[in-house]
Amino acid sequence: MSFAKTKARVKALHKALNEHNHRYYVLDDPSVSDAQYDELFHELRNIEEEYPELLTEDSPTQRVGSAPLESFDSVVHAVPMLSLGNAFSPEDLADFDRQVIERLDSPEQITYVAEPKLDGLAVSLRYENGKFIQGATRGDGATGENVTANLKTIPSIPLNLRGKNLPEVLEVRGEVFMSHAAFKANNERLEANGQKLFVNPRNAAAGGLRQLDSKKTAERQLSIYCYGLGELRGASEPATQFDMFAWLKSLGLPTNGEVARCQGHDACYRYYEALGKKRSTLPYDIDGVVFKVDELRLQRELGQRSRAPRWAIAQKFPAEEVTTKLDSIDWQVGRTGALTPVARLEPVFVGGVTVTNATLHNIDEIERKDVRVGDTVVVRRAGDVIPEVARVVLDERKKGARKVALPAKCPVCESAVARADGDVVARCTGGLGRCGAQQREGIKHFASRRAMDIDGLGDKLVDQLTDAGLVTTYADVFTLEVDAVAELPRLAKKSAQNLINSINASKQTTLARFIFALGIREVGETTAGLLADKFKTLDALIQADEVSLQGLKDVGPVAAASVAEFFSHGNNLEIVNSMIAAGVAFPPPAEQASTDVEQTLDGHTYVLTGTLAEMTRDEAKALLQQLGAKVSGSVSKKTTALIAGEKAGSKLTKAESLGVPVLDDAGLKELLRPLSP
Numbered sequence: 267m268s269f270a271k272t273k274a275r276v277k278a279l280h281k282a283l284n285e286h287n288h289r290y291y292v293l294d295d296p297s298v299s300d301a302q303y304d305e306l307f308h309e310l311r312n313i314e315e316e317y318p319e320l321l322t323e324d325s326p327t328q329r330v331g332s333a334p335l336e337s338f339d340s341v342v343h344a345v346p347m348l349s350l351g352n353a354f355s356p357e358d359l360a361d362f363d364r365q366v367i368e369r370l371d372s373p374e375q376i377t378y379v380a381e382p383k384l385d386g387l388a389v390s391l392r393y394e395n396g397k398f399i400q401g402a403t404r405g406d407g408a409t410g411e412n413v414t415a416n417l418k419t420i421p422s423i424p425l426n427l428r429g430k431n432l433p434e435v436l437e438v439r440g441e442v443f444m445s446h447a448a449f450k451a452n453n454e455r456l457e458a459n460g461q462k463l464f465v466n467p468r469n470a471a472a473g474g475l476r477q478l479d480s481k482k483t484a485e486r487q488l489s490i491y492c493y494g495l496g497e498l499r500g501a502s503e504p505a506t507q508f509d510m511f512a513w514l515k516s517l518g519l520p521t522n523g524e525v526a527r528c529q530g531h532d533a534c535y536r537y538y539e540a541l542g543k544k545r546s547t548l549p550y551d552i553d554g555v556v557f558k559v560d561e562l563r564l565q566r567e568l569g570q571r572s573r574a575p576r577w578a579i580a581q582k583f584p585a586e587e588v589t590t591k592l593d594s595i596d597w598q599v600g601r602t603g604a605l606t607p608v609a610r611l612e613p614v615f616v617g618g619v620t621v622t623n624a625t626l627h628n629i630d631e632i633e634r635k636d637v638r639v640g641d642t643v644v645v646r647r648a649g650d651v652i653p654e655v656a657r658v659v660l661d662e663r664k665k666g667a668r669k670v671a672l673p674a675k676c677p678v679c680e681s682a683v684a685r686a687d688g689d690v691v692a693r694c695t696g697g698l699g700r701c702g703a704q705q706r707e708g709i710k711h712f713a714s715r716r717a718m719d720i721d722g723l724g725d726k727l728v729d730q731l732t733d734a735g736l737v738t739t740y741a742d743v744f745t746l747e748v749d750a751v752a753e754l755p756r757l758a759k760k761s762a763q764n765l766i767n768s769i770n771a772s773k774q775t776t777l778a779r780f781i782f783a784l785g786i787r788e789v790g791e792t793t794a795g796l797l798a799d800k801f802k803t804l805d806a807l808i809q810a811d812e813v814s815l816q817g818l819k820d821v822g823p824v825a826a827a828s829v830a831e832f833f834s835h836g837n838n839l840e841i842v843n844s845m846i847a848a849g850v851a852f853p854p855p856a857e858q859a860s861t862d863v864e865q866t867l868d869g870h871t872y873v874l875t876g877t878l879a880e881m882t883r884d885e886a887k888a889l890l891q892q893l894g895a896k897v898s899g900s901v902s903k904k905t906t907a908l909i910a911g912e913k914a915g916s917k918l919t920k921a922e923s924l925g926v927p928v929l930d931d932a933g934l935k936e937l938l939r940p941l942s943p
């Protein structure tokens with residue numbers, strides 16, 4: 267074959283393979299067998315091997331093949347990628363519709379587009395003159411990671427768009443997910459190799475997209491549906507969301523066939539109910555329906571708040587429920603001695619994970635739901651929340667099923683269990699001095715990030731240290747020795763030394779942190795901060811009697827009593843003194859004391875919610891407080907503004923309903939400007 271002919275053949279093979287890919291993965295309507303496809307594919311690969319000059323980046327053979335990356339570059343999204351507000355009830359959806367109508371001052375009902383809400387990962391695909399040139403994860407909405415090589419492995423993503431007069435720039439937004447079939451195939455492969463199985467398709471997809479080696483991504487057989495636009499240049503935008511789907515489809519991009527137009531709120535709700543019924547038959551996981559105002563002109567008019575559009579909402583399906591058998595009920599003892607009943611269940615897959623334990627909250631809850639050992643129970647799990655026993659299937663109760671009683675003695679230390687009048691919580695009375703569970707949980711709290719912040723001393727290690735008898739009280743943490751720690755399973759000398767180093771580093775702390783770390787009942791971070799401010803030294807706090815504690819503004823009587831009670835125990839004082847003797851100290855904060863900063867936010871109250879882009883909520887809180895602001899935990903009419911990060915939930919809804927202004931990361935930055943150098 268002449269070179270010119272070979273070149274023409276390559277072109278024909280590209281065309282044929284792209285067409286077959288599109289028919290197979292996008293239209294679900296293949297016209298050739300797998301064997302015929304493979305034959306064409308191998309022919310192309312052979313030619314490319316022989317004539318490397320004919321190998322192009324957009325060749326169908328190039329979907330897998332780039333060398334593993336060291337790390338992902340970041341990509342700034344030309345148009346920010348938005349997240350979605352959530353609706354959980356029919357009323358939430360009705361509220362959303364009402365707000366849209368009001369904002370648009372619309373005399374008629376609104377036309378929406380309904381889309382199944384895929385439970386995957388949002389990405390942006392950038393095409394320039396029809397060529398796929400870059401793909402990125404959503405990241406924080408403004409900046410994501412460049413995962414182009416990984417996205418290329420998704421066979422339904424065209425490397426070249428179809429059609430003529432393609433836009434100069436087209437950014438398409440969509441959701442990457444793993445189908446049930448791919449999930450099953452992956453787990454079969456993992457099982458055959460004796461590897462750990464994926465827990466659910468979402469985790470498997472998320473992990474797949476973040477592989478530095480795109481060959482690993484390819485193995486996962488990911489899918490994508492496109493549902494939105496980012497930057498668009500050199501083409502006019504469709505008039506409606508629904509037309510956009512048709513356009514994306516005509517360009518060869520995969521879109522979801524379940525998408526439908528709904529006239530008005532009632533039609534939306536009917537779609538939601540119908541899709542809910544169909545949910546279990548779909549070949550992929552969904553967790554709700556996204557409703558979007560159909561006309562793009564109206565979308566623009568509505569705009570966005572924080573990072574979620576005002577023209578779209580995700581109506582979530584209720585938590586998935588399954589039945590299983592309750593084998594037994596154990597009582598867990600927490601840091602403050604509270605006994606929590608935990609149902610031990612026959613393993614059951616719900617909400618994307620296998621569940622073997624579920625909370626029963628407290629004894630009142632057990633009695634109210636009349637839960638008994640051996641019962642068949644309905645277990646519920648939504649999102650990341652702890653699974654719970656929703657109710658009992660009474661028809662399946664066995665004769666003589668035993669009622670559950672509150673234990674009279676602590677299951678850990680055998681001290682008496684007491685329940686204060688009117689309190690739903692029963693507690694072990696052993697206290698930190700006697701109860702191993704309280705000691706262990708107390709030490710976890712003591713070491714935690716917001717308390718003593720001992721790097722590396724996580725829950726698992728605390729369990730090991732307490733199991734081995736190396737640590738019983740807080741004070742024991744400071745007398746740990748490298749050799750003893752290095753003896754523990756899975757710990758080497760180096761990690762033991764690192765732990766001791768971070769324990770030593772934690773000794774220089776603040777009085778507020780230390781008070782909080784002591785885990786005194788009712789003394790959270792805020793109260794600990796107030797006590798540190800008032801008393802200045804640990805000695806002064808220890809000496810304070812209950813009356814002077816009661817006199818403190820903002821410290822409630824229960825907390826005051828609890829502090830006095832804590833320091834009245836010789837045992838507690840001994841532990842505190844040993845820590846001071848071991849070198850725990852509270853140097854006064856550095857010169858940049860907050861009083862030197864102009865109190866620009868004095869008299870203002872803010873509420874923080876969601877995940878902020880540039881700092882934790884705690885950090886934001888501390889900075890706002892430095893400027894004199896109050897930071898509250900709940901939104902009210904008095905709130906100056908809600909600062910809403912990613913995944914803001916009910917607080918955002920509340921702020922909106924009260925008309926409280928909502929700030930995003932940029933708004934927060936502006937508030938904090940006086941603190942920038």
Ligand code: 9MJ
Binds near residue numbers: 349383385386441493
């Ligand atoms: C999902 N997850 O299926 C959007 N989504 O639109 C659909 N997500 C979305 N649309 C704007 N279908 C932001 C996110």
